[in-house]
Amino acid sequence: DADVTQTPRNRITKTGKRIMLECSQTKGHDRMYWYRQDPGLGLQLIYYSFDVKDINKGEISDGYSVSRQAQAKFSLSLESAIPNQTALYFCATRPSGTGELFFGEGSRLTVL
């Protein structure tokens, strides 16, 4: 089983719908991140969390919200999806004291 699990892996939805992408990890890391990947743009940070009571906006947080339900769970929500939110979304974790990110397998979201 993957250490960082994202659900769903693929989702097609319509404009205006609410969507939740879920992330759970078994690595025991405190730090969790949500990134968005668009072709030719690399990865952009949406939100990050250092623990359940510490949630911070990244560089492209508009139109997104998050919830850190437990140390192991970090969900990303799109309250009213729009077509330009079509992208590949990654959850990642990081242990304190090291630089490496551990990524989930990605959730491909298509908004029609």
Added chain:
Amino acid sequence: AQTVTQSQPEMSVQEAETVTLSCTYDTSESNYYLFWYKQPPSRQMILVIRQEAYKQQNATENRFSVNFQKAAKSFSLKISDSQLGDTAMYFCAFIVGTYKYIFGTGTRLKVLA
């Protein structure tokens, strides 16, 4: 501004040959980590190699090695004895401070049989 530049959008290499992917970055910090991540068609991001900026010795992981030039802010990745499984998108990245990772836009590498 802190940036990462990967100037080669696409590259190809023959199987068993050596290829070098370029990466330059810009930061005013003196202490940071640098990374190369691989994204195969399966799309998961996988760490290939990492380098601590305070270490002068270049990192090596099996067939993968880096040429880290701190003064020039250059961090290239060399893949020796290229294999078909190395076909992927490669991202250069660094982290400064406690949370902010800066990623490049990637180099698509194709290994030819």
